Amino acid sequence: MNDFATWFHTITFGETKKFLKLTLWNFLDSFVVSLPYAVMLLAVYLLLIPLAEPGAAPPLNRLWLLCGVLLAQTVVYYFIRRKTYIDICVGFAGTTKNARLAMGEHLRRLPMGFFGRRDAGDLSTVLLRDYTEVENLASALIPQVSVILVRLALAVAVLSAFDWRMMLAVVLAIPLALPFAFLSYRRMGRISRQLLAAQQAAASGILEYVGGIQTLKAFNLAGERFAALKSSFARQHRHSVGLELAAAPVGMIGRFVLSCGIGAVMLAGAWLLTGGELAPFTSIVFLLLSLNIYEPVMILFGFIADFARTNRSAARIRELRNEQPLPEPQPKTAADAPSEAAAGAAPDPKAAAAPDAAGSNMDIAFQKVSFSYGSQEVLHQISLRFPAKSITALVGPSGSGKSTITRLAARFWDADSGEITLGGVSVREMTSDTLLSRISMVFQDVYLFHDTIEANIRMGKPDASMAEIMEAARTAACHDFISVLPDGYQTVVGEGGSTLSGGEKQRISIARALLKNAPIVLLDEATASLDPENEVLIQQAISALVAEKTVIVIAHRLHSICSADQIIVLENGAVKERGGHEELLRQNGLYARLWAEQSRAASWQITATV
Incomplete structure (x- = not known):
C-alpha cells in the first residue's frame, strides 16, 4: 500500500488532492455519458413490447419521456464535460508546470558536486521526457480508469437485476484477463529501463556532438562521431521495438480472453434461452452491455507499455527529488528581532544571518x-x-x-x-x-544565454534601468561594439554566446558583474587566453569592477x-x-x-x- 501511495504521489506531482478531485469529476462524467446506453436499452425494451404482446399499443408516452431524459442528459453532460475537459487540459498542464518549476528550484539548491557527477543529457531527459511521460499517463489514465470503474459498477448493478448468471458470464472474463496484464507489465519493466538508458545516452550524445562540432570538424572527426551518435539512435530504436514485442504477445492473449468473454455471454444466453430460463430481450441486453464493458478494459491493456515506461520515469523523478540540497537556515525577518529582545529570548543560532550588505566588513x-x-x-x-x-x-x-x-x-x-x-x-x-x-563572479569560461545582450547584462540587476545597463557596458568597455551590432542591445546572442568573440563575451560578463555591484568579487582567470588588445580592455574593465x-x-x-x-x-x-x-x-x-x-x-x- 505504501508503494502505491508513493507511486501515486509521484505521478500526480505531489498534488494528490487535486487529482482525486479530478477523478471524482471524471466519475461523474463517465456516469452521465453512460446514461444513453441505459436509455437505449429501455427504448429497445419498449419497442419490443408490441412484438411480445400482439395488439398492444406502442408506449409512446414512455418513449417521449426517454427522449426528455436524453435531452436533459445532453445539457448536463455539456457542463460536466466542459468542467472535466478544462480541468484535464489546464489542470494537468498547470500541475506539470508547477512541478517543473519546483524541480528547477530544487536543482538550484543542490551543491555543484551533484552536477559534476550527473550528465547534462540525463538531467534534460528527466526534465523534458520523463515529466511529459508522467503527465501523459496521468491525464489519460485517470479518465480511462474512471470510465472502466463506472461502467463496471453500472453493469453489475443493472445486469444483476436482470439475471445474476448472465452477469457472471459477462464479468468472469475480466479477472481471467488481468493476470496477463500483470505479466505483460513485468516483462516490460526490464526493457523499459534499457530504453530509458538508451534515450539518455542519445540525448547526451546529441548535446556532446552539437557542443563539440567545431572541434570535431577541426580534426575531421564529425563523420566518425556521428556514426557513434547514429549507433545510439539505433539502440534506442531496438529497445523501443523490443518493448512493444515484449508486451504484444501477452497483451494479445489478454485481449483474446476478453474477446472470449463475448462468446461466453452468447453461449450462456443460448443455453439459458434453450432451457426457457431467459427472455430473448434479456439476452439482447447482455450482448449489448458486454461490448460496452469490454471495450474500455481492452483500451486499458493498451496502456500497459506506457505504464511500464512511465513507472520508470516516475522513479527517476523521485530519485532526483530525493537528492539532498545544501542545508539552508531559516530566514530571519527584521520583525523578529524586537519581539525576541522584548521577550528576553536568546537568538536562534540556526536562524539565517547576514553580514553588512554595504561591504564595510x-x-x-x-x-x-x-x-x-x-x-x-x-x-x-x-x-x-x-x-x-x-x-x-x-x-x-x-x-x-x-x-x-x-x-x-x-x-x-x-x-x-x-x-x-x-x-x-x-x-x-x-x-x-x-x-x-x-558576490559577483567572473570566470574564464563565460556562459551567455540565448537571449538579448540587454537580458544577459540585466541578470546582474533584474530591475535595472536601460541607462544603468548602458553605463555598466561603457565601464566594461563593451558599449562600442554592442552599438554597431545590427540590433544593438537587442541583438540575440547564440547559446553560450557563440556569436560573439571570447573578449566580447568576457566584457559582457564584467558588465553584468558591474551592474550587480556586489561587495565581493571573485575573478577566475578572467584575462586568460585573450589577445593583447582585449586583455587591455578587460583589465581596464576589471579595474573599475574591483574598486573598493x-x-x-x-x-x-x-x-x-x-x-x-x-x-x-x-x-x-x-x-x-x-x-x-x-x-x-x-x-x-x-x-x-x-x-x-x-x-x-x-x-x-x-x-x-x-
Missing part, C-alpha cells in the same frame, strides 16, 4: 578548511584571510586548489571540515540567496597581479607562501620559480627545424 576567512572531490582531498586544513576592500591573488600550479577556494567561498559546496566566514558570519548560517547577493571591493583573483599570468595587496601561493591543496610580490621574489621559493618560468616563456618564439 566583507572580509572572508577560511579556518582549517578541508575539502574533497569524492575520495580525493584537494584542500588540507587551509587557513586564510581575505581582508575587506583588498585584492588577494591565488597562484600556483594547476590542481593546487585555487578554483576550489573561490567555489567554497560562494558555497557551491560545503567544506568537509573547518569553517568559512563572510563578515564574521559562517556561510552555513546564511541563505544561498543572501550569500550570493554579496573585497577581491579574490586567480591568475596564471603573474604580471597581472603584481600590485595585489597579498599573494597566496598554493601547492597540492596547502599554502606554501604568502606575501607581496617583491617579498615573495626575495623568498626565492615556488612563486619566484613560477615568475622565472613565465619570464622565460615570454621570450619563446616558433622556430622551424630544418
Whole structure:
C-alpha cells in the first residue's frame, strides 16, 4: 500500500488532492455519458413490447419521456464535460508546470558536486521526457480508469437485476484477463529501463556532438562521431521495438480472453434461452452491455507499455527529488528581532544571518578548511584571510586548489571540515540567496544565454534601468561594439554566446558583474587566453569592477597581479607562501620559480627545424 501511495504521489506531482478531485469529476462524467446506453436499452425494451404482446399499443408516452431524459442528459453532460475537459487540459498542464518549476528550484539548491557527477543529457531527459511521460499517463489514465470503474459498477448493478448468471458470464472474463496484464507489465519493466538508458545516452550524445562540432570538424572527426551518435539512435530504436514485442504477445492473449468473454455471454444466453430460463430481450441486453464493458478494459491493456515506461520515469523523478540540497537556515525577518529582545529570548543560532550588505566588513576567512572531490582531498586544513576592500591573488600550479577556494567561498559546496566566514558570519548560517547577493563572479569560461545582450547584462540587476545597463557596458568597455551590432542591445546572442568573440563575451560578463555591484568579487582567470588588445580592455574593465571591493583573483599570468595587496601561493591543496610580490621574489621559493618560468616563456618564439 505504501508503494502505491508513493507511486501515486509521484505521478500526480505531489498534488494528490487535486487529482482525486479530478477523478471524482471524471466519475461523474463517465456516469452521465453512460446514461444513453441505459436509455437505449429501455427504448429497445419498449419497442419490443408490441412484438411480445400482439395488439398492444406502442408506449409512446414512455418513449417521449426517454427522449426528455436524453435531452436533459445532453445539457448536463455539456457542463460536466466542459468542467472535466478544462480541468484535464489546464489542470494537468498547470500541475506539470508547477512541478517543473519546483524541480528547477530544487536543482538550484543542490551543491555543484551533484552536477559534476550527473550528465547534462540525463538531467534534460528527466526534465523534458520523463515529466511529459508522467503527465501523459496521468491525464489519460485517470479518465480511462474512471470510465472502466463506472461502467463496471453500472453493469453489475443493472445486469444483476436482470439475471445474476448472465452477469457472471459477462464479468468472469475480466479477472481471467488481468493476470496477463500483470505479466505483460513485468516483462516490460526490464526493457523499459534499457530504453530509458538508451534515450539518455542519445540525448547526451546529441548535446556532446552539437557542443563539440567545431572541434570535431577541426580534426575531421564529425563523420566518425556521428556514426557513434547514429549507433545510439539505433539502440534506442531496438529497445523501443523490443518493448512493444515484449508486451504484444501477452497483451494479445489478454485481449483474446476478453474477446472470449463475448462468446461466453452468447453461449450462456443460448443455453439459458434453450432451457426457457431467459427472455430473448434479456439476452439482447447482455450482448449489448458486454461490448460496452469490454471495450474500455481492452483500451486499458493498451496502456500497459506506457505504464511500464512511465513507472520508470516516475522513479527517476523521485530519485532526483530525493537528492539532498545544501542545508539552508531559516530566514530571519527584521520583525523578529524586537519581539525576541522584548521577550528576553536568546537568538536562534540556526536562524539565517547576514553580514553588512554595504561591504564595510566583507572580509572572508577560511579556518582549517578541508575539502574533497569524492575520495580525493584537494584542500588540507587551509587557513586564510581575505581582508575587506583588498585584492588577494591565488597562484600556483594547476590542481593546487585555487578554483576550489573561490567555489567554497560562494558555497557551491560545503567544506568537509573547518569553517568559512563572510563578515564574521559562517556561510552555513546564511541563505544561498543572501550569500550570493554579496558576490559577483567572473570566470574564464563565460556562459551567455540565448537571449538579448540587454537580458544577459540585466541578470546582474533584474530591475535595472536601460541607462544603468548602458553605463555598466561603457565601464566594461563593451558599449562600442554592442552599438554597431545590427540590433544593438537587442541583438540575440547564440547559446553560450557563440556569436560573439571570447573578449566580447568576457566584457559582457564584467558588465553584468558591474551592474550587480556586489561587495565581493571573485575573478577566475578572467584575462586568460585573450589577445593583447582585449586583455587591455578587460583589465581596464576589471579595474573599475574591483574598486573598493573585497577581491579574490586567480591568475596564471603573474604580471597581472603584481600590485595585489597579498599573494597566496598554493601547492597540492596547502599554502606554501604568502606575501607581496617583491617579498615573495626575495623568498626565492615556488612563486619566484613560477615568475622565472613565465619570464622565460615570454621570450619563446616558433622556430622551424630544418
